[in-house]
Amino acid sequence: MKLINESAWQYLSVKLPMLGAFFMLILIPLLQWLVDYKLIPDQYYAVVTGLVIPALAWLGRKIAQPNLHNVNSFVTVTAGHSNVDPGAINGKFKEAELVTKFRNAVAHYLKEEGIAIKTDGVGSDNHNLNTAIKLIKGSDVAVEFHMNAASNKAAYGIETIALPKDKKLAQDLSKVVAKAFNSKLRGDAGWIDQSQSARGKLGFISNGGLIVELGFISNDAELKTFNEKYWLAARDIADVLIRHVK
Ligand SMILES: [Zn+2]
Numbered sequence: 001m002k003l004i005n006e007s008a009w010q011y012l013s014v015k016l017p018m019l020g021a022f023f024m025l026i027l028i029p030l031l032q033w034l035v036d037y038k039l040i041p042d043q044y045y046a047v048v049t050g051l052v053i054p055a056l057a058w059l060g061r062k063i064a065q066p067n068l069h070n071v072n073s074f075v076t077v078t079a080g081h082s083n084v085d086p087g088a089i090n091g092k093f094k095e096a097e098l099v100t101k102f103r104n105a106v107a108h109y110l111k112e113e114g115i116a117i118k119t120d121g122v123g124s125d126n127h128n129l130n131t132a133i134k135l136i137k138g139s140d141v142a143v144e145f146h147m148n149a150a151s152n153k154a155a156y157g158i159e160t161i162a163l164p165k166d167k168k169l170a171q172d173l174s175k176v177v178a179k180a181f182n183s184k185l186r187g188d189a190g191w192i193d194q195s196q197s198a199r200g201k202l203g204f205i206s207n208g209g210l211i212v213e214l215g216f217i218s219n220d221a222e223l224k225t226f227n228e229k230y231w232l233a234a235r236d237i238a239d240v241l242i243r244h245v246k
Contacts, residue, residue: 074140077118159192
């Protein structure tokens with residue numbers, strides 16, 4: 001058996017049934033009196049006394065206690081590279097600028113849902129990796145966006161690099177982007193184990209984050225799709241993150 005490392009007493013689902021037990025000290029003699037004087041049938045006694053505690057537990061579970069849930073929780077979304085490091089380039093398009101727009105779009109949808117967020121800048125600001133890594137600590141989930149590049153201009157597809165513990169989330173993130181961009185999944189159904197990544201160990205991932213590669217900037221068709229549909233993919237990424245934290 002594994003115990004949860006928090007006090008159970010703060011929950012109404014625990015408090016209310018305990019109060020109910022004291023309430024029974026009054027209720028039981030009252031019911032007994034009603035039965036004795038034949039004001040209610042015998043069986044009501046058993047039904048009512050048996051239902052009070054579970055009903056209070058249900059009520060306690062049902063009443064929202066927002067102050068107890070996710071007090072300090074937040075989602076980190078960051079853009080790869082920085083204002084001084086453009087990342088991969090195709091014509092006039094720079095990876096750092098495209099993923100900054102994507103970060104802003106995801107941040108927009110998360111905020112709309114009332115999710116607290118941390119980002120490596122607002123607007124066209126894109127702070128460097130060290131800043132991004134510092135934002136991971138304490139987050140429920142941290143995601144950084146990049147675009148792939150290859151000398152083979154035909155290479156395409158979506159992948160998310162993550163630690164094995166985040167495999168499912170990585171696959172879910174890749175899946176929605178691949179669908180929005182009508183692209184394909186790379187790696188293990190969209191997941192790349194950091195140890196199998198050609199880039200070696202990535203600081204953002206070693207510190208607990210996930211890196212989503214939003215297609216190949218070097219592939220003209222995929223770059224065009226990104227520019228046309230990145231809002232769609234960003235909305236779906238936000239949905240996956242929202243489901244993950246809720
Ligand atoms: Zn990159």
